[in-house]
Amino acid sequence: EDQVTQSPEALRLQEGESSSLNCSYTVSGLRGLFWYRQDPGKGPEFLFTLYSAGEEKEKERLKATLTKKESFLHITAPKPEDSATYLCAVQAGVRWGKLQFGAGTQVVVTP
Amino acid sequence: GAVVSQHPSWVICKSGTSVKIECRSLDFQATTMFWYRQFPKQSLMLMATSNEGSKATYEQGVEKDKFLINHASLTLSTLTVTSAHPEDSSFYICSAPGAFQETQYFGPGTRLLVL
Numbered sequence: 457e458d459q460v461t462q463s464p465e466a467l468r469l470q471e472g473e474s475s476s477l478n479c480s481y482t483v484s485g486l487r488g489l490f491w492y493r494q495d496p497g498k499g500p501e502f503l504f505t506l507y508s509a510g511e512e513k514e515k516e517r518l519k520a521t522l523t524k525k526e527s528f529l530h531i532t533a534p535k536p537e538d539s540a541t542y543l544c545a546v547q548a549g550v551r552w553g554k555l556q557f558g559a560g561t562q563v564v565v566t567p
Numbered sequence: 568g569a570v571v572s573q574h575p576s577w578v579i580c581k582s583g584t585s586v587k588i589e590c591r592s593l594d595f596q597a598t599t600m601f602w603y604r605q606f607p608k609q610s611l612m613l614m615a616t617s618n619e620g621s622k623a624t625y626e627q628g629v630e631k632d633k634f635l636i637n638h639a640s641l642t643l644s645t646l647t648v649t650s651a652h653p654e655d656s657s658f659y660i661c662s663a664p665g666a667f668q669e670t671q672y673f674g675p676g677t678r679l680l681v682l
Contacts, residue, residue: 499673
């Protein structure tokens with residue numbers, strides 16, 4: 457059975473304190489791994505799509521990497537506005553669109 | 568990026584009534600849209616896939632007679648929660664694939680509270 461596990465569940469950082477979030481997955485036939493940011497009471501906001509091991513993508517203070525078993529979301533010198541829940545999702549198999557989400561990592565960045 | 572809207576953003580209804588939620592792709596066409604449900608402190612769970620011009624595909628355990636989905640056009644899908652009960656109270660979110668299938672773009676969500 458496909459599984460997506462995110463760790464840690466919650467992360468409290470001081471402004472400027474870099475850290476990494478982990479998303480480990482067990483799926484058959486990975487087609488894509490997605491990172492989203494979700495603010496309270498809002499829908500997920502797309503950040504990155506990764507397709508193959510070794511791939512990296514960056515956006516401002518965020519950098520996502522992918523291996524054959526896990527993905528990392530690195531937050532460099534975070535600011536309070538980076539506070540959110542970060543969701544990892546995978547799409548596997550032949551059925552486009554069925555995303556399986558991890559439970560998310562809640563990040564709080566304090567000034 | 569692509570924009571997906573939902574209406575209403577929140578709704579309160581009495582137990583036994585039906586509630587309709589709209590999901591629109593604003594600047595692109597979507598032959599497929601997806602409906603998710605999210606309970607507090609939990610992640611998103613796919614409920615069903617909405618297909619323009621054909622029947623929706625429901626995930627295991629989701630009652631198709633309770634959650635009616637209609638994909639009326641290439642930019643509009645609706646989810647109707649029929650005979651809503653308090654346990655249906657949740658955050659309902661729709662999504663649509665990007666033009667190049669690069670990801671799914673999510674709407675802002677609809678908060679449903681059934682009293």
